Amino acid sequence: MDRDPAEDLLRIAIELERAGEAGYRIKAFRRAAQTVAAADRAELAARAAEGTLAKLPGLGDVTARCVAESLAGEEPVYLRRLLATADRPLDQATEELHAALRGDCHSHSDWSDGTEPIAAMADAARALGREYLVLTDHSPRLTIARGLSAERLAQQLVEVERLNAGYADGFRLLSGIEVDILDDGSLDQTPDLLGRLDVVVASVHSKLRSPAAEMTPRMLAAVADPHTDILGHCTGRLVRRAGGDTSTETRPESEFDAAAVFAACAANGVAVEINSRPDRLDPPKRLLRLAVEAGCLFAIDSDAHYRTQLDWLRFGCERAARCGVPVDRVVNTWPVDRLLAWTRRERG
Ligand SMILES: [Zn+2]
Numbered sequence: 505m506d507r508d509p510a511e512d513l514l515r516i517a518i519e520l521e522r523a524g525e526a527g528y529r530i531k532a533f534r535r536a537a538q539t540v541a542a543a544d545r546a547e548l549a550a551r552a553a554e555g556t557l558a559k560l561p562g563l564g565d566v567t568a569r570c571v572a573e574s575l576a577g578e579e580p581v582y583l584r585r586l587l588a589t590a591d592r593p594l595d596q597a598t599e600e601l602h603a604a605l606r607g608d609c610h611s612h613s614d615w616s617d618g619t620e621p622i623a624a625m626a627d628a629a630r631a632l633g634r635e636y637l638v639l640t641d642h643s644p645r646l647t648i649a650r651g652l653s654a655e656r657l658a659q660q661l662v663e664v665e666r667l668n669a670g671y672a673d674g675f676r677l678l679s680g681i682e683v684d685i686l687d688d689g690s691l692d693q694t695p696d697l698l699g700r701l702d703v704v705v706a707s708v709h710s711k712l713r714s715p716a717a718e719m720t721p722r723m724l725a726a727v728a729d730p731h732t733d734i735l736g737h738c739t740g741r742l743v744r745r746a747g748g749d750t751s752t753e754t755r756p757e758s759e760f761d762a763a764a765v766f767a768a769c770a771a772n773g774v775a776v777e778i779n780s781r782p783d784r785l786d787p788p789k790r791l792l793r794l795a796v797e798a799g800c801l802f803a804i805d806s807d808a809h810y811r812t813q814l815d816w817l818r819f820g821c822e823r824a825a826r827c828g829v830p831v832d833r834v835v836n837t838w839p840v841d842r843l844l845a846w847t848r849r850e851r852g
């Protein structure tokens with residue numbers, strides 16, 4: 505069936521406006537609609553075929569993709585995502601997602617740079633009604649965060665097992681790690697230990713200002729590692745905390761080919777983390793939308809370093825709802841058995 509790409513772009517602008525999205529984004533779709541309406545359809549088709557739609561004045565990568573899909577007779581993914589959430593207020597979508605969360609896949613204890621014992625973090629997660637908490641202390645290379653050596657991680661596994669034996673309510677404390685992605689994309693822990701962990705979050709913590717030509721292959725290698733389950737806070741950015749707190753350092757996003765990295769995440773079944781920390785809120789919404797369109801799985805994580813921070817998941821839910829993340833693609837809405845079946849998919 506023939507579709508009118510200008511009409512689709514306008515429709516997106518209307519839906520964005522209804523959702524209370526930023527004005528610049530709405531304007532971008534309106535401007536693109538104008539350009540497309542004035543253009544010759546044969547020229548648009550030729551440009552779509554050779555991939556040069558984005559070179560038209562007023563178009564960018566995102567709007568060009570919508571036009572290409574529309575010309576192919578498909579409802580643009582961007583529009584479909586908006587329409588899927590259009591009939592529900594944002595608060596309601598956030599609540600539904602929050603209520604669906606069963607666990608948290610990223611937390612720290614005083615074994616690395618957290619401030620509390622493992623047992624206290626687990627008890628706080630239980631008090632919040634969580635069915636599981638993954639303990640993900642740092643790896644050796646991150647010395648400023650007292651990253652765990654292989655020996656200490658092995659000791660921690662014993663402690664996790666000991667604590668688990670004491671939970672009569674079905675709660676599960678899962679073993680894990682937030683493992684550093686090293687310069688060459690390899691992971692900062694022995695494959696043997698990584699293979700014994702329930703959940704592996706892999707994050708970049710060093711050389712965050714590397715050019716994309718180095719950062720992209722580094723991230724791609726980590727995502728392709730069979731031990732990696734979740735790609736942590738992918739841009740590494742730090743945003744200012746709410747409430748005028750000026751003590752927090754800010755940091756721009758790392759530069760990398762997000763489309764390539766998210767495609768690799770989707771292909772390898774690696775979840776993209778939605779980091780709920782108010783000073784991270786990573787990935788930014790435009791990248792989160794890109795990951796939704798790429799068909800990725802997600803993990804909405806607290807990255808808590810203190811017990812009250814476990815309650816931060818709501819911030820991540822709000823962003824996920826705003827960006828149209830489907831509930832069943834969020835791995836921590838899954839029961840623990842399904843989560844573990846997923847993390848063991850490539851461990852052998
Ligand atoms: Zn981290």
Ligand SMILES: [Zn+2]
Nearest residue numbers: 610612682807
């Ligand atoms: Zn962390």
